[in-house]
Amino acid sequence: MSEKVMNEDALFTFVSNDSIESEKIIAPRYSYWKSVFRVFFKKKTNWFLIGLFVLLVLGAFLIPVFCPYNPTENVTRANSFNLSPSAAKAYFAGDGTTLKWIFGTGGQGNSIFYGIWSSAKTSLVLAIICAIINMVIGVIVGAVWGYSKGVDQFMLVVYNIVANVPYILVITVLVYVIGAGFWSFIFALTITGWLAIAYFFRTQVMIIRDREYSLASRCLGTPIPRIISKNIMPFLTSVIVTILATELPSYISMEVFLSYIGVGLSANIPSLGRMIQEAQTGFLVYPWEFWPPVAIAALITIILYVLGQNLADATDPRTHM
Amino acid sequence: MKKYLFKRILFSIFSLLVVILTVMLLVYSLIDRRVIFQTDDVWNKRSNNERTFYEYTMYQKYGYLELANYTSFIQQKFVALYGDSYTTNEDFKAARNAIQNADKYLDNESVQEFIKTYEEKGYTVTYLEPIKYGNGRTKPGGTGYLIATVEKSMFSRLWSYMKNLFSFESTKDVQDPELTDRYIRIEKDPYNGFYALVGSGTTHKYLVYFDSHFPFMHWNWIHLNLGVSFTKYRGQEITDVITTPTGELMVKETQYPAKVGTDEYVETAIDFHSLTYNNGTLTEAEMENYPDKYTVGTYRTKGLSMLETSFVIGIIATIGAYILGIPLGILNARKKDGLLDKLGMWYIIFIGSVPSLAYIFMFAAIGTKLFNLPYKFANAQVKILAYVLPTISLALPSIGSLMKWMRRYMIDQMNSDYVKFARAEGLSEGEIFRQHISKNAIIPIVHGIPSSILGCLTGAIITERVYSVPGVGNLLTTAVNGHDNGIIVACTVFYTSLSLISVILGDILMSKVDPRISFETKGGR
Numbered sequence: 001m002s003e004k005v006m007n008e009d010a011l012f013t014f015v016s017n018d019s020i021e022s023e024k025i026i027a028p029r030y031s032y033w034k035s036v037f038r039v040f041f042k043k044k045t046n047w048f049l050i051g052l053f054v055l056l057v058l059g060a061f062l063i064p065v066f067c068p069y070n071p072t073e074n075v076t077r078a079n080s081f082n083l084s085p086s087a088a089k090a091y092f093a094g095d096g097t098t099l100k101w102i103f104g105t106g107g108q109g110n111s112i113f114y115g116i117w118s119s120a121k122t123s124l125v126l127a128i129i130c131a132i133i134n135m136v137i138g139v140i141v142g143a144v145w146g147y148s149k150g151v152d153q154f155m156l157v158v159y160n161i162v163a164n165v166p167y168i169l170v171i172t173v174l175v176y177v178i179g180a181g182f183w184s185f186i187f188a189l190t191i192t193g194w195l196a197i198a199y200f201f202r203t204q205v206m207i208i209r210d211r212e213y214s215l216a217s218r219c220l221g222t223p224i225p226r227i228i229s230k231n232i233m234p235f236l237t238s239v240i241v242t243i244l245a246t247e248l249p250s251y252i253s254m255e256v257f258l259s260y261i262g263v264g265l266s267a268n269i270p271s272l273g274r275m276i277q278e279a280q281t282g283f284l285v286y287p288w289e290f291w292p293p294v295a296i297a298a299l300i301t302i303i304l305y306v307l308g309q310n311l312a313d314a315t316d317p318r319t320h321m
Numbered sequence: 322m323k324k325y326l327f328k329r330i331l332f333s334i335f336s337l338l339v340v341i342l343t344v345m346l347l348v349y350s351l352i353d354r355r356v357i358f359q360t361d362d363v364w365n366k367r368s369n370n371e372r373t374f375y376e377y378t379m380y381q382k383y384g385y386l387e388l389a390n391y392t393s394f395i396q397q398k399f400v401a402l403y404g405d406s407y408t409t410n411e412d413f414k415a416a417r418n419a420i421q422n423a424d425k426y427l428d429n430e431s432v433q434e435f436i437k438t439y440e441e442k443g444y445t446v447t448y449l450e451p452i453k454y455g456n457g458r459t460k461p462g463g464t465g466y467l468i469a470t471v472e473k474s475m476f477s478r479l480w481s482y483m484k485n486l487f488s489f490e491s492t493k494d495v496q497d498p499e500l501t502d503r504y505i506r507i508e509k510d511p512y513n514g515f516y517a518l519v520g521s522g523t524t525h526k527y528l529v530y531f532d533s534h535f536p537f538m539h540w541n542w543i544h545l546n547l548g549v550s551f552t553k554y555r556g557q558e559i560t561d562v563i564t565t566p567t568g569e570l571m572v573k574e575t576q577y578p579a580k581v582g583t584d585e586y587v588e589t590a591i592d593f594h595s596l597t598y599n600n601g602t603l604t605e606a607e608m609e610n611y612p613d614k615y616t617v618g619t620y621r622t623k624g625l626s627m628l629e630t631s632f633v634i635g636i637i638a639t640i641g642a643y644i645l646g647i648p649l650g651i652l653n654a655r656k657k658d659g660l661l662d663k664l665g666m667w668y669i670i671f672i673g674s675v676p677s678l679a680y681i682f683m684f685a686a687i688g689t690k691l692f693n694l695p696y697k698f699a700n701a702q703v704k705i706l707a708y709v710l711p712t713i714s715l716a717l718p719s720i721g722s723l724m725k726w727m728r729r730y731m732i733d734q735m736n737s738d739y740v741k742f743a744r745a746e747g748l749s750e751g752e753i754f755r756q757h758i759s760k761n762a763i764i765p766i767v768h769g770i771p772s773s774i775l776g777c778l779t780g781a782i783i784t785e786r787v788y789s790v791p792g793v794g795n796l797l798t799t800a801v802n803g804h805d806n807g808i809i810v811a812c813t814v815f816y817t818s819l820s821l822i823s824v825i826l827g828d829i830l831m832s833k834v835d836p837r838i839s840f841e842t843k844g845g846r
Contacts, residue, residue, distance in 0.1 A: 157336075160332075160336050161336045161339045161340055161343070164336060164337075164340045164816075164817045164820055164821065165340055165343055165344060165813070165817075166797060166812070166813060166816055168782070168797060168798060168801070169344065169347070169797065169801065169809065169812075169813065170347070172798070172801040172802075173347045173348060173351055173352065173801065176351075176352060176801070176804075177351045177352065246673075249674045252676065253675075253676035253677065253678075256676040256678050256679075257676065257677070257678060257783065260678055260783065260786070261782065261783075261786070261795075261798045261802075262798070262802050263798075263801070263802070276678060276679075280678075280682065280787075283682060283685075283686070284686065284689065284690075284696070287686075290682070294676075294678075294679045294682065294683075297675075297676050297679060298674075298675040298676070298679050301674040301675055301676065302670065302671065302674050302675060304674070305670060305673065305674035306670060306674075309670075
């Protein structure tokens with residue numbers, strides 16, 4: 001055996017003492033958004049829900065393009081009114097488009113299947129626009145409201161007064177005065193809607209604002225914009241997503257509710273609320289007209305809600321451990 | 322505490338005023354006022370000037386404007402000059418007929434005086450010229466009118482509303498010179514042996530009394546005047562609309578007031594506690610049966626009023642929700658991530674996210690198809706069954722939200738130091754949950770109790786509509802659709818007051834349950 005025994009000098013070498021290098025902390029790099037998505041996509045249900053949601057969105061935006069919904073196409077053919085799926089299939093057998101009558105016909109011979117997709121598109125667009133407007137105004141006002149004590153006193157008075165005006169009253173009077181078009185409907189939903197979000201956000205800002213680390217940061221002279229963006233906002237991302245998770249489905253429910261009480265969108269805009277409202281009187285006799293729009297509304301709201309809640313959980317840094 | 326409460330109440334009254342003002346501003350200036358005539362038969366029957374004049378009188382009645390009419394102006398003027406015989410006076414006849422001649426009406430002295438008086442007051446004078454056929458005969462409803470109008474300002478409208486909100490009965494209410502014995506005193510109630518506040522000279526005989534009907538203590542002394550309905554209940558008082566019971570008469574064996582103590586009984590539905598003063602002359606039978614002129618009573622009915630119907634459904638649902646929701650929330654928190662907790666979470670997600678319309682109809686379908694329960698309220702064969710589905714529909718979302726918050730507060734408390742300490746002391750899990758965590762977790766829940774009880778008085782919009790419950794829930798929505806400003810303002814006042822009261826009550830209740838919460842200012846900020 002010619003084993004070469006190394007001596008200590010060959011095994012070890014001296015490392016130069018670099019004072020700058022020794023200040024570095026060696027740890028896996030933490031990226032906030034990467035961690036958020038890692039936690040979010042670890043759940044199998046989220047993959048499933050996202051897939052379902054993408055299908056719904058594609059359906060809502062693509063089906064109306066290729067198969068435009070015309071509620072009055074069969075209005076002159078009284079025999080085509082209120083047909084059950086099997087009856088409709090038989091009645092329109094010569095048509096060739098079997099998918100169109102898969103859920104039967106409505107009170108004017110309209111296709112329920114095409115109707116729910118056009119309506120779902122309206123509801124989704126409405127919910128997204130309302131959510132964006134209300135969230136942006138609500139979060140900005142809420143942040144200022146929570147941070148400044150002078151603004152707080154004034155805004156509390158405003159809030160206590162506006163919150164007591166019945167919400168339905170504001171919306172119905174506005175819809176009545178400015179008309180029931182798509183944009184005036186959005187205006188009515190957002191004119192006071194942001195205030196509740198701002199109030200909720202204000203409370204959260206106040207909680208974080210008075211935490212010790214924030215106070216320490218202020219004592220060290222950190223400028224306010226930096227405190228807001230670096231100390232407060234990261235904590236509030238999950239709050240914002242939580243609000244969004246409840247807000248988005250709530251506008252869809254709101255539209256359904258308002259249509260039901262008779263102050264919904266105007267008649268020429270297909271919407272889930274209008275379809276439900278038109279079918280509700282005969283919902284025991286013609287269930288195929290009533291349940292498909294209800295099911296689509298319920299499906300969209302549940303998916304948005306669960307996805308939002310799970311995303312909110314994932315955006316909370318405490319779950320990233 | 323007293324000073325704090327006083328401040329809170331003062332601020333609540335202020336915000337109530339601002340809310341009423343805002344709503345009045347919305348409905349009186351934004352909604353087209355002509356809609357009140359859409360279903361008005363009187364308006365349809367009238368034509369030409371008569372219709373226009375009728376419109377102005379209705380605007381005055383519903384608080385849009387102040388109206389002065391030339392005819393009543395000259396009447397007053399000539400009564401002052403010539404007494405009751407003014408109708409035969411030539412000047413009066415000339416003044417009366419002047420406005421029927423469109424060319425020369427300005428020549429009349431009274432017309433000039435009318436125009437001058439009201440223009441000085443800031444009124445706008447409108448002359449509705451007589452409308453005539455070619456042969457000189459007046460068209461139907463074409464008589465001339467001379468009127469002066471001024472729009473009411475928002476503040477005067479608010480002031481007159483607030484002034485009339487509460488009215489109290491006094492001994493001067495009855496305008497009968499024959500009634501000399503006027504008093505208000507506490508007497509023994511001959512019908513049940515309790516004491517009652519009895520008045521003479523007041524509109525009602527019994528001002529405060531007790532009986533076996535909900536709410537057991539009745540006040541006739543104070544009247545809440547929420548306003549008058551415009552279109553839906555044309556001219557009716559809204560307080561009466563929502564509190565007047567409906568249904569069949571309830572006949573009871575009782576005695577007339579003058580016959581109490583004798584053995585003469587009578588079968589009648591008249592509620593002798595509701596007697597009011599009769600200004601006319603009494604019949605012989607009335608003189609025999611009543612000791613005084615308080616002879617006009619209302620009838621007892623078997624049905625409930627709108628307010629009571631909503632309240633009964635609401636309160637059963639609320640109590641049920643608390644009884645089920647809180648223990649379920651505690652249970653879910655104890656067995657966190659167990660099967661029951663998972664099921665509970667899905668229920669909460671379902672109830673919280675799906676449009677309420679969807680699940681109410683779902684339960685309506687399940688209830689009618691599987692359990693054969695009545696769907697529409699009025700169609701129920703057995704009256705009590707009609708309440709089942711609305712109550713369940715109302716309770717389900719409350720159970721969900723109570724469960725959600727109770728579970729959340731419990732889990733928040735479970736990680737606190739005092740729980741770890743209790744565990745270290747050797748307390749059993751049951752003891753920790755019952756005596757430590759539950760007590761702390763329930764505090765925020767307690768805050769919502771007054772608002773959920775008082776909220777029953779406002780009714781439920783969707784539930785009542787789906788099952789056609791004759792409650793108050795749809796009062797506001799139908800009023801908005803029917804442009805009934807009176808009901809809209811009344812509902813706003815009612816809802817706002819209830820929500821303001823319930824927040825204050827909730828705060829008081831919370832400070833009673835948790836002594837750590839105090840509204841005293843302790844200095845510092």
